Amino acid sequence: MSEAVTRTVTTPPGLLASLDPLLREWLPRQRWFAGKGRPVTGFTLVAATELLPPTAKLGLYHLLVRAHQPLLPGHGGPEQPGDCYQLLIGVREALPPRLAPALIGHVTRGPLAGRTVYEALHDTRPAELLLEALRTRARIGGLRFDRDPRQEIRPGLVPRLMTAEQSNSSVVYGDTFILKLLRRVVPGINPDLELPLALAREGCPRVPPPTAWLVADPDESPGPPPRAEPYVLGVLQPFVQGATDGWELALRELAKGEDFVAEARALGRATAEVHTALGRALPTVTLGHPQLRSMVDGMSERLEAAVHAVPALRPYAPGLRSAFTALDDLAAGGRTWTAQRVHGDLHLGQCLRSPAGEWSLIDFEGEPARPMAERRMPQPAVRDVAGMLRSFDYAARSADRPHPEWAVRCRAAYCSGYAEAAGRDPRTDPVLLRACETDKAVYEVVYEARHRPEWLPVPLAAVRRLASSEQT
Ligand SMILES: Nc1ncnc2c1ncn2[C@@H]1O[C@H](COP(=O)(O)OP(=O)(O)O)[C@@H](O)[C@H]1O
Numbered sequence: 234m235s236e237a238v239t240r241t242v243t244t245p246p247g248l249l250a251s252l253d254p255l256l257r258e259w260l261p262r263q264r265w266f267a268g269k270g271r272p273v274t275g276f277t278l279v280a281a282t283e284l285l286p287p288t289a290k291l292g293l294y295h296l297l298v299r300a301h302q303p304l305l306p307g308h309g310g311p312e313q314p315g316d317c318y319q320l321l322i323g324v325r326e327a328l329p330p331r332l333a334p335a336l337i338g339h340v341t342r343g344p345l346a347g348r349t350v351y352e353a354l355h356d357t358r359p360a361e362l363l364l365e366a367l368r369t370r371a372r373i374g375g376l377r378f379d380r381d382p383r384q385e386i387r388p389g390l391v392p393r394l395m396t397a398e399q400s401n402s403s404v405v406y407g408d409t410f411i412l413k414l415l416r417r418v419v420p421g422i423n424p425d426l427e428l429p430l431a432l433a434r435e436g437c438p439r440v441p442p443p444t445a446w447l448v449a450d451p452d453e454s455p456g457p458p459p460r461a462e463p464y465v466l467g468v469l470q471p472f473v474q475g476a477t478d479g480w481e482l483a484l485r486e487l488a489k490g491e492d493f494v495a496e497a498r499a500l501g502r503a504t505a506e507v508h509t510a511l512g513r514a515l516p517t518v519t520l521g522h523p524q525l526r527s528m529v530d531g532m533s534e535r536l537e538a539a540v541h542a543v544p545a546l547r548p549y550a551p552g553l554r555s556a557f558t559a560l561d562d563l564a565a566g567g568r569t570w571t572a573q574r575v576h577g578d579l580h581l582g583q584c585l586r587s588p589a590g591e592w593s594l595i596d597f598e599g600e601p602a603r604p605m606a607e608r609r610m611p612q613p614a615v616r617d618v619a620g621m622l623r624s625f626d627y628a629a630r631s632a633d634r635p636h637p638e639w640a641v642r643c644r645a646a647y648c649s650g651y652a653e654a655a656g657r658d659p660r661t662d663p664v665l666l667r668a669c670e671t672d673k674a675v676y677e678v679v680y681e682a683r684h685r686p687e688w689l690p691v692p693l694a695a696v697r698r699l700a701s702s703e704q705t
Pocket residue numbers: 395397398399400401402403411413441470471472473474476478582583585595596598
């Protein structure tokens with residue numbers, strides 16, 4: 234094993250101030266920026282690390298910055314340091330044409346005056362530096378590059394930035410590994426690393442085992458506890474070569490008028506295998522009425538917030554709320570449920586089918602809009618089942634014309650496959666399943682209103698069905 238590289242580095246004073254005007258304009262235009270609709274009015278520096286000193290040819294800075302934004306869209310409102318973002322800032326004299334899409338801007342003042350700064354993940358050398366740091370378990374400033382020593386990382390793998398629309402940014406190395414760099418980062422254990430590591434320990438073949446990971450210890454001082462919790466910044470995992478994601482596959486089958494039943498059944502089995510392994514690897518809890526009441530209160534609160542955010546929901550709120558009260562009534566009558574760690578944002582796009590037809594699940598971050606502590610709480614496994622049922626509904630409504638019967642067949646096959654592997658059929662608990670599917674549809678209404686308004690009719694159609702409890 235190469236010796237871990239440890240370097241203490243400082244960044245030039247005034248670095249963030251010199252980048253501020255450029256970042257205020259560039260950050261809100263990024264797909265992964267969570268604060269859309271509100272201006273960025275400033276930044277707070279959480280951590281800065283010089284990965285490459287800005288020589289004539291190239292410089293590279295790793296920044297964790299909090300973006301200041303007014304609380305309400307379009308309003309002056311009180312500002313507050315908001316979300317923390319991970320940035321990799323490349324510095325050159327000028328950008329070659331191949332890096333033009335990565336431009337952030339031209340620095341006019343401070344230590345980088347006269348230089349051009351850009352999104353460094355587009356650039357080969359910075360991307361290679363990240364993999365080499367992971368391979369050698371480097372320590373650079375507050376950045377900790379670590380890895381599973383049992384997995385080999387060959388040096389010299391050629392990087393390419395994935396251009397697909399993502400909530401984060403991913404670099405593929407030689408079709409051998411994929412490095413997902415989380416963009417909006419929060420301190421604490423991130424389930425996108427925690428759960429795949431737990432599944433790897435259980436020998437679950439359904440999730441690519443983490444090969445390496447990048448963590449930031451922002452508070453380098455050796456002072457007494459409590460120290461700031463570390464930030465999980467990125468995870469490197471084996472790249473499933475030739476894989477097709479479930480969303481792309483489902484739409485392809487729909488376009489051909491083909492059924493998706495066999496794949497839905499296999500997806501049900503794969504989901505059950507992951508749940509079984511997570512139930513073995515991490516603590517489970519029993520939900521009695523007090524715990525269930527707390528879960529139902531959360532669902533009701535999300536519904537109220539969603540109604541304010543998307544008034545089109547208002548006419549359906551009473552019907553949707555009945556799904557939650559029905560669950561609470563069951564719990565009040567003494568019914569209990571087992572809760573465990575779950576994927577948290579499972580949908581067809583989070584499922585990869587290898588050329589051999591094997592399904593893998595990815596992206597265990599959970600719903601990006603939920604607080605990290607909430608995403609790490611044990612949940613009924615049916616919450617993931619509901620996410621997949623919603624996804625079949627999405628696919629059936631995203632084809633050239635709606636195919637409701639296609640979704641009905643996929644839902645049934647998925648639940649049958651789940652039952653075959655888990656030993657319990659999610660359909661035997663219709664009250665819990667309806668409550669979870671309702672909660673997911675409400676989340677999707679808010680997500681689409683915020684990110685993809687043209688998709689809003691899809692979850693709204695589910696809201697109408699779920700509110701009238703026309704259950705299939
Ligand atoms: N291990 C992998 N093998 C092959 N492709 C992958 C792998 N992990 C992710 N991908 C691809 O990268 C895309 C984004 O990954 P994901 O973890 O969902 O990132 P995000 O959270 O940013 O959406 C996925 O839709 C998939 O196409």
